[in-house]
Amino acid sequence: MAKRLPEGWLRRIQLAGYRLTRPRQAVLGVLAESEVALTVAEVHRRARARYPRLGLVTVYRTLDLLVSLGLVHRLPAETGGQLYIRTDLQPPSHHLICRVCHRVVEIPCTGLEEMTHEIEQVTGFAVQGHWLELFGLCPTCREEREK
Amino acid sequence: MAKRLPEGWLRRIQLAGYRLTRPRQAVLGVLAESEVALTVAEVHRRARARYPRLGLVTVYRTLDLLVSLGLVHRLPAETGGQLYIRTDLQPPSHHLICRVCHRVVEIPCTGLEEMTHEIEQVTGFAVQGHWLELFGLCPTCREEREK
DNA sequence: CCCCCAACTGAAACTGATTTTCAGTTATCA
DNA sequence: TGATAACTGAAAATCAGTTTCAGTTGGGGG
Structure with a gap:
């Protein structure tokens, strides 16, 4: 269950001069384990x-940090808010987002x-x-x- | 200066059963004369x-009205808000938006x-x-x- | 021409998302 | 161990947009 953080996340964060605090670890862990945005x-x-003591403000700050380090993508959602999902090793590209479960598939930037x-x-x-986002329903x- | 409203706007609005009030005329006039979003x-x-008595709420309501009648486009802006620009006779497509002056060019949906x-x-x-928006600088x- | 009333309006209060501020806490390095 | 700069949560501020509501008005019917 408590899957290890993606290789190098901790090191990336510390090399960049940031401290690895409990609140950050909590946010990192959640992002690391979610396959959907x-x-x-x-x-x-x-x-x-x-x-449990984690404040919402710290979530915002940590997400900004992760985005600035390139560890997660920030996707504008149709509803106006933002969605977050780990970048992993995929190159930045465009996204196909399920309207129901927020599953994200990266799509190539062809043409x-x-x-x-x-x-x-x-x-x-x-x-x-540019922005290219597609919305629809994932197979599931x-x-x-x-039904 | 006080250019005439685009052909048919007034008629479209009244045919749809809406009243042509002073606040609406003010908003319509602004949209009609702006070439940028x-x-x-x-x-x-x-x-x-x-x-001068025009309230912000009425601006929102009138813009929603114009969008629902198809007279203006609503474009999500990079910064999170929305931009509005008259549709004119161009078909809905994708947009190339100047980051500085908000000039909008419609681009075809090729491929x-x-x-x-x-x-x-x-x-x-x-x-x-889907959404496709391109951002950049217009020639001007x-x-x-x-310089 | 005037009257009526549903459509419309502005102000104010509200909502939900995000940012700022600040006094207190904590990870890390000497 | 300290010392201290980075970090934190709570509360308040901000910002975009919506809802509510009492008052106003455009424009068809008399």
């Missing part, structure tokens, strides 16, 4: 099981580079970044719905 | 010049349908929707920056 509130709820280049030619804009929630 | 606060600020289909095959997800702001 979590809301801040859900991270807080789960992490409290490991360290967007050339599309971007074409758009720069046509519009004169300097394209600096799809079945669930069909 | 505006935040709610900016719409409010500008519309007050036309009708996304087939990409979507391919993704459904590979992942088993039922894809129901680009020059400005280079």
Whole structure:
């Protein structure tokens, strides 16, 4: 159950000069074990099981820290909030998010580079970044719905 | 200066059974004249010049109304808020947004349908929707920056 | 032309998410 | 062990957006 933190997380954090405190370990553990993207509130709820005194503010701060270190992705959710999921070793790309369970699948960025280049030619804009997110139902929630 | 409202806006609104009040006219006028996407606060600020008693709540309500009638687009902004810009006669598609001045260019949805289909095959997800937004600098702001 | 009333309005209070502030706590290094 | 800078939680502040409600008004019917 208490799966080990992903290789190197602890070291990455300490090398960057940050301290490894109990509240952080609680948040790290939750992120490390979840295969689906979590809301801040859900991270807080789960992490409290490991360290009940944990405050919501610290969850925000720790998530920001993990994002800045590149250990987790922050995904804008359809509803306006943010979702968090570990980056692992996958390169940053685009996301396909299940509307029901928040399972996230990374999808390759096929064709967007050339599309971007074409758009720069046509519009004169300097394209600096983009968002591509797809929403739908994962196979499991799809079945669930069909019952 | 006081450019006429886009052809048909007034009629669309009244045909849908809505009243054409002074507060609404103020918001409509602002949207009609802006070539760039505006935040709610900016719409409010500008519309007050036309009708000083205008409340922020009414701006929200009117924008929702215009979106539901398809007269303006609502775009999620990078910073978390929403931006609004008139739809005009362009079909809904994807957006390239200038980070500085909020100028918006519509871009065609090339290749996304087939990409979507391919993704459904590979992942088993039922894809129901997507967001594609590009961010960058428009030609004008680009020059400005280079000075 | 005026009257009526449902549609509409603004103010204020509320909500939910996130940030700031600050006094107290704690991990780590000497 | 200390010392101390990093870190923490609680509370208050902020910010975007919504709800509520008592008062106002556009515009069709008389």
